[in-house]
Amino acid sequence: MEKILVTGGLGFIGANFIKYMFRKYKDVEIFNYDKVTYAANPDNLKEFEGKKEYHFIKGDINNFEFLDYVVNKNKIGTIIHFAAESHVDNSIKNPNVFVETNVLGTMSILNIVKRHNLRFHHISTDEVFGSLGFSDKPFDETSCYDPKSPYSASKAASDHLVRSYINTFGIKATISNCGNNYGPLQHEEKLIPKSITNILKGENILIYGKGENIRDWIHVQDHCRAIDLILHKGKIGETYCISGRNEKSNIEIARMIVRLMKVSQNRIEFIKDRPGHDLRYAINDSKLRSLGFEPKYDFETGLKETIEYYKKKHQGESI
Numbered sequence: 001m002e003k004i005l006v007t008g009g010l011g012f013i014g015a016n017f018i019k020y021m022f023r024k025y026k027d028v029e030i031f032n033y034d035k036v037t038y039a040a041n042p043d044n045l046k047e048f049e050g051k052k053e054y055h056f057i058k059g060d061i062n063n064f065e066f067l068d069y070v071v072n073k074n075k076i077g078t079i080i081h082f083a084a085e086s087h088v089d090n091s092i093k094n095p096n097v098f099v100e101t102n103v104l105g106t107m108s109i110l111n112i113v114k115r116h117n118l119r120f121h122h123i124s125t126d127e128v129f130g131s132l133g134f135s136d137k138p139f140d141e142t143s144c145y146d147p148k149s150p151y152s153a154s155k156a157a158s159d160h161l162v163r164s165y166i167n168t169f170g171i172k173a174t175i176s177n178c179g180n181n182y183g184p185l186q187h188e189e190k191l192i193p194k195s196i197t198n199i200l201k202g203e204n205i206l207i208y209g210k211g212e213n214i215r216d217w218i219h220v221q222d223h224c225r226a227i228d229l230i231l232h233k234g235k236i237g238e239t240y241c242i243s244g245r246n247e248k249s250n251i252e253i254a255r256m257i258v259r260l261m262k263v264s265q266n267r268i269e270f271i272k273d274r275p276g277h278d279l280r281y282a283i284n285d286s287k288l289r290s291l292g293f294e295p296k297y298d299f300e301t302g303l304k305e306t307i308e309y310y311k312k313k314h315q316g317e318s319i
């Protein structure tokens, strides 16, 4: 039985990943280690309560002694590291906790990985590479790091630490840098769920600036499939960029949401841009494609399903 410790498994991508793993594998035991911050939703994984292959452990990744105890006691073989402070807007208001969790927390995990000789996969973001102009070539694994927000700077620092532990101590690690995820279970602070729930509440969709900022959107289940592939077929020590091959501006997303939710375009409201707002992220994922990766989700279908999910959640239906 493969014993995997997932950090941040009560968050958006971690919870989707745990669901994906239990759907795909019969011989996996998962230890979900999560501090339960404001971003966690224990309901996300309620279906697994009582399942003998699933264990929830409330803990902070900065608590080295406790994490070490959990890894040792349960004979963990692999750590997949999702736990992070993940919202750029919050990092502008309060950067400190981003360094504590994303940088020092990752460092604490790396010391555990080194001590127990574990397989480690580090989840990161394309935001570490900075911002592209409209006609620049997409980022790939060789792109220079040029983070622009406290969030992306903290993720960049964590990537550098992982790379340094691979190089210096030979830990068995891989890194992935992925574009913006969408899909069920995401916290309502983020663009797509916030826009959908604002419409459901009778409020407007709020778009920074003119909404020209472009992101490379991937369905969270495609991200999970990519992580699984890297975990099982990726080369130790390597970084893989993950893309949905789906560049969309914020205003395009907002227009799709109002169209699919059958409300007027006047429900889109433009507000003052946030400081240091990156213009464009885009990813060339040919390295991952060489492992056989193809995103399965078509954006419009994925967005329709996501709208249905938030409608049910809004109505208080079990999901």
Ligand SMILES: NC(=O)c1ccc[n+]([C@@H]2O[C@H](COP(=O)([O-])OP(=O)(O)OC[C@H]3O[C@@H](n4cnc5c(N)ncnc54)[C@H](O)[C@@H]3O)[C@@H](O)[C@H]2O)c1
Binding pocket: 007, 008, 009, 010, 011, 012, 013, 014, 033, 034, 035, 036, 037, 038, 039, 040, 041, 059, 060, 061, 062, 081, 082, 083, 084, 085, 086, 087, 101, 105, 123, 124, 125, 126, 155, 177, 178, 179, 180, 181, 182, 187
């Ligand atoms: N959401 C995206 O679009 C996206 C894109 C690329 C990469 N990522 C990366 O993927 C990972 C997961 O993102 P997400 O959107 O699921 O985040 P999220 O904010 O939804 O969830 C984060 C989870 O981490 C937990 N956590 C926070 N601090 C912790 C700590 N100190 N110790 C233990 N647990 C802690 C929280 O309780 C929460 O359950 C992050 O590393 C993020 O940088 C996210």
